[in-house]
Amino acid sequence: GAGVSQSPRYKVTKRGQDVALRCDPISGHVSLYWYRQALGQGPEFLTYFNYEAQQDKSGLPNDRFSAERPEGSISTLTIQRTEQRDSAMYRCASSLQRGDTDTQYFGPGTRLTVL
């Protein structure tokens, strides 16, 4: 079946613009995670959803970042008033149940460049 998909794959935006990044998890997967990966670094956790409930948003860097998963499937990560330091690869992952007992499947990522 289809894996985790993300769109767009690449996004170039000007500083100050808002961007919305989409994640389409594997069908039926309950848990959804957003991570951010700077060039040459390991990923870092942003936020976690269990169905539609955002149960941990401790990794979101500031209040310009928000995420939603209104129907427990597709999720959107929104960055308002983008800054150059927001440039990174944004990945989502999903797992069938809780990720501590199930494998996480990663999407291909969205490469965000803020000029």
Next chain:
Amino acid sequence: KNEVEQSPQNLTAQEGEFITINCSYSVGISALHWLQQHPGGGIVSLFMLSSGKKKHGRLIATINIQEKHSSLHITASHPRDSAVYICAAGTSYGKLTFGQGTILTVHP
């Protein structure tokens, strides 16, 4: 000090060599994950373990819970094994705390 530390950061090997990548963590975990990041950027889960040892093909992962240490071994390495290998501590509900990754290059 990072919560998850990997060593070495870079590793170069000749085809056929036995490879070991180490991971130490300071957080409590539900499971320790090993992931592979391909040169094209995709991330694939290799292992998830909470005790003992797991083997898949030429890859072996071990964990010592008391010492908070895990190792990933590759036997008979091949150039196609060249990738970034990342360990991650999986805490409650699957939140992953990642190491910085080990860049492995295997030469023919």
